[in-house]
Amino acid sequence: QKEVEQDPGPLSVPEGAIVSLNCTYSNSAFQYFMWYRQYSRKGPELLMYTYSSGNKEDGRFTAQVDKSSKYISLFIRDSQPSDSATYLCASRTYNTDKLIFGTGTRLQVFP
């Protein structure tokens, strides 16, 4: 079993839709949870960074962590074609920089 599981998609939505991206993880020691956006042939760009359970909002993006169910979510409101990219979730424990990534979900937002 992979430590972080993510549906690879692709996920195709119309412009303006609310997008829900999800990951599950198995390591209960994970404390930090991140979402990265990766455009084709580019390095990942940090979108959201949360610690432990709870919600975090930044503009159109909301990250949610439920440690009881080991579930990580990213919501994108009013999605735009420019949001089309691969979204990677990542987690790590408290005392390490080693990030464990999901496989990424490819999102396409069409006009």
Place this chain on the structure above:
Amino acid sequence: GAVVSQHPSRVICKSGTSVKIECRSLDFQATTMFWYRQFPKQSLMLMATSNEGSKATYEQGVEKDKFLINHASLTLSTLTVTSAHPEDSSFYICSARSGTGGVPGANVLTFGAGSRLTVL
């Protein structure tokens, strides 16, 4: 914000040759950098942790004699793929710790744009 520059962005080489990839932190010092590898439709996998002035720490299953890492200064780490073979063709990405992102105890990693290696 923090920027990590990676060079070259794309390289094609013949089997058996060695290739060097550079990773630079442009506006901050990075005592620690990380090298990842990403195969198509797969997740990023950490290969090694590069520490300035000391030996790199390699993940299990990564050959340290094949993937040579040198972190000679606070802004530069290099990865050399020695005697490259077609199975080494991949997307190599470096990252560096660039701050806390406002989260207590957090270590935010900034990634470079990646280097696509194709070994013929």
